[in-house]
Every structure is written in C-alpha cells, then in structure tokens.
Amino acid sequence: MFAAGFRDLVKPHWVRIVEELKLSGGLPVPELQRRLGGSYMGIKDQCEALTKRGYLETWRVPRQKIGRPQIMYRLTEKADPLFPGAGALSLELLDAARQLFGDTAPERMLLHHFQQLRETWRPRLAKAKSLVEKATLLSALREKEGCFGRCKYDPQQGFRIEEYHHPLQEVFEIYPNAIQFELRVMEELLGSKVVRREVPGGRGGPARVDYEVATLGLKEE
Numbered sequence: 001m002f003a004a005g006f007r008d009l010v011k012p013h014w015v016r017i018v019e020e021l022k023l024s025g026g027l028p029v030p031e032l033q034r035r036l037g038g039s040y041m042g043i044k045d046q047c048e049a050l051t052k053r054g055y056l057e058t059w060r061v062p063r064q065k066i067g068r069p070q071i072m073y074r075l076t077e078k079a080d081p082l083f084p085g086a087g088a089l090s091l092e093l094l095d096a097a098r099q100l101f102g103d104t105a106p107e108r109m110l111l112h113h114f115q116q117l118r119e120t121w122r123p124r125l126a127k128a129k130s131l132v133e134k135a136t137l138l139s140a141l142r143e144k145e146g147c148f149g150r151c152k153y154d155p156q157q158g159f160r161i162e163e164y165h166h167p168l169q170e171v172f173e174i175y176p177n178a179i180q181f182e183l184r185v186m187e188e189l190l191g192s193k194v195v196r197r198e199v200p201g202g203r204g205g206p207a208r209v210d211y212e213v214a215t216l217g218l219k220e221e
Contacts, residue, residue, distance in 0.1 A: 094174075150162050
C-alpha cells in the first residue's frame, strides 16, 4: 500500500489509522477506537501525532443531540504519496510513446501491461479452491500493485472488491479504454463476469470503485 513517505509511518498503529481513514473518509476517535481497539487516549494521541506531522487534519461536525460538535479526523494531501502512483506507466511515459510511435501506442502499452499481469497472476490463482478464494487472492495481488481496498460479501449484493485507491487512476482518466483492458483480465482470471461500478463520495464515505463478481450473488445485467 505505502510508497513514498513510509519512513514517517514506521509505527504499525499509525498505518492502521491511515488505512481506516482512507477507507472511511473521516472518523472520530471513538469510532477509530471501536475499529482498532486500544484506549481512547491512546488513539487520540496517535491521531494528534499524525496531525502534527501533517498527515491528518480535523473538522467539527454538529451533533444531532445536545453536546459539543464532534471532532473528526481525515487524511490531508500530504498523505497522498503514501498510496503508490502509476510508477513506470506514468502519463509522461505514455505521452512520449504517443509522440514517438503514434496515437495508438499508449493503449498498446497499457494492454500489454495488463496482459503481463494476467500471465503473472494466473499460476497463483490456479491454486485457489473456490471462486471466493480466487477473488480474495486477486484482491491481495492487486494491492501489491498499489491498489487499496477490501473484499465484502452480503446476501443482497454478493461478493465484491471495494477499491479506494488505484495507482492508474490518472491514467484511466486520459485513456479510459484501459479500464476495459483491466476488467477483461479480471474476468479471464476469475472465469466470471465482473461488473465495475464507480461509487461517488459523500457523507457516507469516500469515492470508490466496486468490482462485483457475478456468480457470487450478483444478478447479471
């Protein structure tokens, strides 16, 4: 998950706080304590330490009932480099390829990138005994490539991978066909239809992308 800036987050409990805030978009200390365990003052001290280093900031949310506004913690822009970017497939490199080899060169490079991942991951996924295990393993492999998310299952929506960070997000905005390249590889590896849904951020949490696996409860469209 973490790339540049990791040296500033050598304490495991700091990493866990950053992960929870990335997934949620912002939480108060009591909720962080509930999710992570430990004491209220311990979690608060850790949040304050991260705030002093510039990784967190606070804002106040009025309570629905009588009482002081609730103090919430969320990540700042300084925390962005903790989550890997495009790396070798930077926009600058893709643009250079376009100038040197023509307009189709960037998409050919992106297609080749995902095909390489498919061939690298296929032997690992072949060891999985079920589709759930295979999808969970795929999520873990994607995280090693810089994605950040969680696997979820419920009877109504079935199995899905919720992703809150993708290192190629800026690339996808310029080359949207790459989204389909990636989705096709995921379907080939899982042997199942996968529906990709973009979920906008809001009061319920940060923006994310859901990958819903059809044969694990999702009704195909």
